[in-house]
Amino acid sequence: MITQIEPRQPTKPWLLISWSLLIYAFLYLPVLVLVAISFNDSPILSLPFRGITLNWYRQAAQDSSLRLALGNSLQVAAAATLLATGLGILAAFACCRYRFWGQRSLRVALNLPILLPGIVTGVAMLAYFSDLGWELSLLTVILGHVVFGLPVAFGTIYSRLRQFPNSLAEAAADLGAAPVQVFADVIWPYIRSAVFSAALLAFTLSFDEVVVTIFLTGRDNTLPMEIWGRLRTRITPEIAAVATLISVVSGAVVLCSQWITAQGKAPGKAPGKAAKL
Amino acid sequence: MKDSLLYLDQVSKLYATPQGWLQAVREVTLEVQAGEFYSLLGSSGSGKTTTLRLIGGFEIPDAGRVMLGGEDVTQLPPHRRDLHTVFQNYALFPHLSVAQNIAYPLKIARLPDSEIKPRLADALEMFRISELAERRPTQLSGGQQQRVALARALISRPKVLLLDEPLSALDAQIREDLRQELRQLQRQTNLTFIYVTHDQEEALGLSDRIAVMQQGQVEQVGSPREIYDRPASLFVARFIGKANFLTGRVIQTEPLTVAVQELTIRATAPSHQPLLGETVTLMIRPEQLRLNSLQPDPLLDLEQPNLNQIRGKITGETYVGQLLQLQIDTALGPLIATVLGGAVLGGEVNLTWPAFACIVISPSASA
Incomplete structure (x- = not known):
């Protein structure tokens, strides 16, 4: 006689479910309200809901100072991302492939800016730039963003590069590949997804940064600065529309970066100890 | 030296360790001829893999030269x-298919596609992996995987193929099959193989010549038979196969006779001529001991001067597959002998072995 064994059921499933829902509500309800307001046919930034309109989106799209700020933000984020990712690759390489004096300190020092409060970074860089006699501009903002973008890029790329089996690089060299070819043919495919996801993260961080930017920006505003400035004077659902767009785009970018990371891990997961058959 | 394909000239390699500098390879001199299957045999830490890496160019020696085809390649990158x-x-x-690998x-x-294609097809066929090309x-x-690695290493027809324990990650049965294939492959292609292994059976079965390494040094270079039958040092004798060891004093040099515990034993000294009165170690391989019944055997000439004999009692047996390994107590101490069968536990036997199978091992490491 065979007894059918049923999986044991949790005794109070509703308890965990409702607790989880509560947490999610706490996290996402404010954002959902903002999204609702952006479609609300009412000139004040609050509920109740009076009907759906795309008016605020239209207004936002026609607002020249918002468009200018968006352009600035994209420029700053792109430049900061390129710099942070490029430097991150170089630093990760130095820390993984070579042994040198002060290597561990360098690694800690590279990660430190994440832990520093933005306000400290901002004040410090402001003082430094004025000492150097540099005029504040988008360039100084870019440099400020590189400071916290670099640790993010470095960390992601470093942890991938550390898993890279060096025998692959040796095999490529052994088969005739010069160092540059070894990088292009073997190392880059292995770290590519980590580099992309690092770049996307650095981009989102830079795109909505406010604190450091406040200290380092000159006459040109970035988009978050523009929004922040308006909140004190002209509060309109136009802001909600812009905020909704930003969250949709950043959300998509972050999800995309996570997806890329997961994709990259699958083939590179177990070279060496491969399937036993 | 000039005409050898690969020549290591007094090569040394140091590694930094927390305790100081470790000499992983010490003044190793090796010569490999074209078309040879040459093995570097040693336990882990013997320096065999480092030696291979020096040949491959993954390490640069701290002293000495590496010559390949008469050209000094010591400083050349891989x-x-x-x-x-x-x-x-x-x-x-991992990101390339089998064919791309x-x-x-x-x-x-930078060969043109028109040349790559037929050679790739040949290689896939030769290693019977055509159906795996897209995996x-x-x-x-x-x-x-091993076949793919071999195909990839051989497709551009290098002068020398280096193999770093290529069979160690495989199951016993596959290992056996691949061993045969490797030997065939080397004969077919007539390439020079340099093969690193810690497995003595593998080295003995595959190689034309073996260099036995220990603590960064070469203990002995020779054919598998030379290494097994006439080990140049106690280390090699112990490392390769099983053996009985006896210690005694030389009482006569011509013919060589050694006194072990008051018994006289005829021996041979292939590597160095011991002096009268010198204390030496004798090695007898277990399969060289013949077991005879105590009754006089008309076929056995016990008066033959170069035949050693001693009485013994079988005290233990171990079944090792086709053979039986016996422990036998004798006046010389316990000896081990391998026989095909027919031994009785506790039985008394007469053990004989010829002088040429009783080898004097030189005490020093250097051959």
Whole structure:
């Protein structure tokens, strides 16, 4: 006689479910309200809901100072991302492939800016730039963003590069590949997804940064600065529309970066100890 | 020396350890002829893998020279040496298909597609992996990965193929099959193989010549038979196969006679001529001991001067597959002998062995 064994059921499933829902509500309800307001046919930034309109989106799209700020933000984020990712690759390489004096300190020092409060970074860089006699501009903002973008890029790329089996690089060299070819043919495919996801993260961080930017920006505003400035004077659902767009785009970018990371891990997961058959 | 394909001239390599400098390879001198199957045999830490890495160019020696085909390649990086390596973990490129992996050296050499294609097809056929061409390395079994690694290393026809314990990651049965294939492959291609292994059976079965290494030094270089029958040092004798060891004093040099515990034993000294009165170690391989019944055997001439004999009692037996390994108590101490069968536990026997199978081992390491 065979007894059918049923999986044991949790005794109070509703308890965990409702607790989880509560947490999610706490996290996402404010954002959902903002999204609702952006479609609300009412000139004040609050509920109740009076009907759906795309008016605020239209207004936002026609607002020249918002468009200018968006352009600035994209420029700053792109430049900061390129710099942070490029430097991150170089630093990760130095820390993984070579042994040198002060290597561990360098690694800690590279990660430190994440832990520093933005306000400290901002004040410090402001003082430094004025000492150097540099005029504040988008360039100084870019440099400020590189400071916290670099640790993010470095960390992601470093942890991938550390898993890279060096025998692959040796095999490529052994088969005739010069160092540059070894990088292009073997190392880059292995770290590519980590580099992309690092770049996307650095981009989102830079795109909505406010604190450091406040200290380092000159006459040109970035988009978050523009929004922040308006909140004190002209509060309109136009802001909600812009905020909704930003969250949709950043959300998509972050999800995309996570997806890329997961994709990259699958083939590179177990070279060496491969399937036993 | 000039005409040897590969020549290591007093090569040394140091490694930094927390305790100081470790000499991983000490003044190793090796000569490999074209077409040879040459093994570096040793336990882990013997310096065999470091020696291979020095040949491959992954390490640069701290002293000495590496000559390949008469050219000094000591300082050349790996990609400029005309030799390829099969790595222990195969190091197949995970993001490339089997075909792309194998064609990689030809791609790097910028050969036209029209030339790559037929050579790739040949290589896939030769290693019987044509149907795997589009797979990724992670979708292959260990034995298949090994074939791909071999095909990739051989497709551009290097002067020398280096193999770093290529069979150690495989199951026993596959290992046996691949061993035969490797030997055949080397004979077919007539390439020079340099094979690193810790497995003495593998080295004895595959090689034309073996260099036994220990603590960064070469203990002995010779054919498998020389290494097994006439080990140049106690280390080699102990490392390869099983053996009985006796210690005694030389009481006569011509013919060589050694006194072991008041018994006289005839021996041979292939490597060095011991002096009268010198204390020496004798080695007898267990399969060289013949077991005879105590009744006089008309076929056995016990008066033959070069035959040693002693009485013994069988005190133990171990079944080791086709053979029986016996422990026999004698006046010389306990000896081990391997026989095909027919031994009775507790039985008294007469053991005989010829003088040529009783080898004087020189005490010092250097051969």
